[in-house]
Amino acid sequence: MKGQQPLIRSVFARPEKPGRSRGAGFVWVAGLALTAYLGTAVASANRERAWENFSLPEDGAAVSDSFRTVGRASWYGPRFDGKMTANGETFDMHAMTAAHRSLPLGSRVLVRNLDNGRGVVVKINDRGPYIHGRDIDLSYGAAHELRMVPNGLARVEITPL
Numbered sequence: 001m002k003g004q005q006p007l008i009r010s011v012f013a014r015p016e017k018p019g020r021s022r023g024a025g026f027v028w029v030a031g032l033a034l035t036a037y038l039g040t041a042v043a044s045a046n047r048e049r050a051w052e053n054f055s056l057p058e059d060g061a062a063v064s065d066s067f068r069t070v071g072r073a074s075w076y077g078p079r080f081d082g083k084m085t086a087n088g089e090t091f092d093m094h095a096m097t098a099a100h101r102s103l104p105l106g107s108r109v110l111v112r113n114l115d116n117g118r119g120v121v122v123k124i125n126d127r128g129p130y131i132h133g134r135d136i137d138l139s140y141g142a143a144h145e146l147r148m149v150p151n152g153l154a155r156v157e158i159t160p161l
Contacts, residue, residue, distance in 0.1 A: 067159070067160050068157060068158070068159045069135065069157070069158050070114065070155065070156070070157050070158075071134070071135030071136065071155075071156060071158060072133055072134050072135055072153055072154070072155060072156070073111065073113075073134070073135065073136045073137070073138055073143075073146075073148065073153065073154050073155075073156040074129055074131070074134050074136075074137055074138070074152060074153050075137065075138045075139065075140055075142070075143030075148065075149065075152065076093075076099070076128075076129075076137050076138075076139070076140070077093035077139065077140030077143075078093060078140070080093070081093040085097075085099075085125045085126040086099075086105060086125065086126045086127040087105040087106060087125045087126070089125050091125075091126065091139070092139070092141075093139050093140040093141065094139070094140060094141040095123075095139055095141055096120060096121065096122045096123065096139065096141055096142050096145075097122055097123050097124075097125045097126070097138075097139045097141075097142065098111065098122040098123070098124055098125075098126070098136050098137060098138045098139065098142060099124070099125075099126035099127055099128035099129060099136070099137040100124050100127070100128070100135075100136050100137075100158075101127060101128065101129075101135075103124045103160065104124065105124055105125060105126075106123065106124065106125070107123070107124050107160060107161075108121055108122065108123050108124070108160075108161045109121070109122060109124065109136075109158055109159060109160050109161060110158075110159045110160075110161055111136065111138065111142065111146065111156050111157070111158055111159075112156060112157045112159070113146040113147065113148060113154050113155075113156055114154070114155040114156060114157055115154060115155060116146075116147055118145065118146050118147055119146075120142050120145045120146055121161065122138060122139070122142045134153075135156075135158065136156065136158055
């Protein structure tokens with residue numbers, strides 16, 4: 001009786017689908033759940049810290065030092081030059097612009113390099129950075145002014161204006 005199916009089958013046995021292992025569905029669902037979790041974690045990574053002390057003064061003067069934060073800055077340039085930013089502008093790597101996760105698009109901030117004391121005012125026109133431990137992504141032009149281009153990273157102080 002070679003080649004015939006057995007007459008007795010287990011109640012729990014399921015026929016295998018060709019080309020797919022039993023654990024493939026679980027792996028796919030787990031991967032989807034992990035991607036969704038990491039995506040929301042990256043998108044909201046700094047939102048609570050960024051807005052906890054932010055307030056506009058009643059007299060219309062510049063924002064007080066209550067939001068001044070110290071963090072790490074990186075820069076981006078040639079790979080994104082000419083591409084669209086989050087606010088719809090074309091990215092110019094030589095302009096004085098930056099990407100921040102939660103500051104309002106169009107706002108201006110003073111970024112000061114804590115290693116050499118140099119500062120620059122940049123306009124927030126994009127979202128990012130999406131790498132853990134970095135607080136602001138500066139354009140090449142702004143990073144060049146802060147003398148942080150060769151190193152790529154710098155400790156900075158960020159103050160909204």
